[in-house]
Amino acid sequence: MKTIGWLILCAGLALGAYAMVIFDPSVATGYGRVINLGKLNDRQNMIIAGGILAIIGILIAMLAKEAAPEALPFLQVMENGNLHAMEEMLKAGADPNGLTPSGKTWLQAAVEFNRIPQTELLLHYGADPDRVTDKTFLSARQYLMTNRENEVTSATEELKALLDKAPVGGQRTKAIVGTLQKAEGQTTSLGYGQELIVQLQTLASLRESGTLSTEEFDLAKSKLLSAR
Numbered sequence: 002m003k004t005i006g007w008l009i010l011c012a013g014l015a016l017g018a019y020a021m022v023i024f025d026p027s028v029a030t031g032y033g034r035v036i037n038l039g040k041l042n043d044r045q046n047m048i049i050a051g052g053i054l055a056i057i058g059i060l061i062a063m064l065a066k067e068a069a070p071e072a073l074p075f076l077q078v079m080e081n082g083n084l085h086a087m088e089e090m091l092k093a094g095a096d097p098n099g100l101t102p103s104g105k106t107w108l109q110a111a112v113e114f115n116r117i118p119q120t121e122l123l124l125h126y127g128a129d130p131d132r133v134t135d136k137t138f139l140s141a142r143q144y145l146m147t148n149r150e151n152e153v154t155s156a157t158e159e160l161k162a163l164l165d166k167a168p169v170g171g172q173r174t175k176a177i178v179g180t181l182q183k184a185e186g187q188t189t190s191l192g193y194g195q196e197l198i199v200q201l202q203t204l205a206s207l208r209e210s211g212t213l214s215t216e217e218f219d220l221a222k223s224k225l226l227s228a229r
Contacts, residue, residue, distance in 0.1 A: 003061070003062050005061060006057075006058045006059070006060070006061030006062030006063070007058060007062050008058070009054055009055075009057055009058030009061060010054070010055050010058025010059055010062065011058070012054055012058070013050075013051045013052065013053070013054025013055030013056075013057070013058055014051065014055055015051070016047055016050060016051035016054065017047070017048050017051030017052060017055070018051075019047065019051075020044045020045075020047035020048045020051060021044075021048060024040075024043075024044050024047065025040075026040040026041040026043070026044050027040070028040065074090075075087070075090055075095055075099060075107065076101050076102075076107065076110070078090065079107060079110070079111060079116065079119050080116075082116070082118070082119070084118055084119070084122060087119065087122055088122060088126075091122070091123075091126040097123050097126040097127045097128040097129075098127075098128055098129050098132055100134060100136075103136065104134050104135070104136020104137055105134065105136070105137050106128070106129075106132050106134060106140075106141065107123055107128065108120065108123045108124070108128040108129070108130060108132075108141045109137065109139070109140065109141040109144055111123060111141075112141045112144055112145060112160055112164075113144060115156040115157075115160070117156060117159055117160060117163070120141075120160060120163055120164075121163055124163060124164070124166070124167050128141075128167075129167075130142040130164045130167045131143075141164065142164050142167075145157065145160060145161055145164065197226075201222065204218055204222055205218070
């Protein structure tokens with residue numbers, strides 16, 4: 002978009018320069034060359050049009066945001082289904098939590114279009130299913146929970162299963178794990194049942210404090226119970 006803005010700016014400046022320097026509003030008569038009001042009006046219109054184009058070009062160039070250098074190539078590789086190239090790029094240091102030009106995470110883009118192998122590969126390399134950007138306000142996990150709650154397809158179920166295997170609350174994992182470890186360290190002398198109760202109470206306090214959403218709490222609770 003920035004390139005388009007600069008091109009529009011150049012076109013506006015060129016039009017203005019042509020109107021003021023090259024365009025001749027005079028016409029030849031038997032008494033010599035005289036200013037033609039119609040052509041003079043045309044020149045004024047060209048100058049105004051050139052100024053408007055220049056302003057539009059400047060605004061586009063200033064406001065447009067270019068995608069991160071690696072965003073478009075990785076997104077194209079992902080959309081083409083080239084898993085080998087995707088993995089090579091991730092091994093070479095591509096951020097699995099990178100963003101598309103529209104502000105979605107790559108994982109959300111893969112989930113949104115039912116790209117199951119790409120989703121699995123991104124999760125394998127550490128993509129965060131709970132990352133929320135300031136553009137979409139939805140994580141990949143939340144997208145499945147809300148946009149497809151009434152849509153039952155094999156692809157949706159498979160995507161949910163993949164995301165359920167991922168760490169709960171990726172951005173909050175450190176806080177959750179740290180709190181649970183602290184609680185577990187304080188309950189080494191307790192029996193199995195009592196220790197589990199303490200950990201569930203810890204999860205409940207995280208939900209009440211806003212660290213965990215209700216969906217994250219339910220998922221963390223099920224994972225905690227299934228691990229026992």
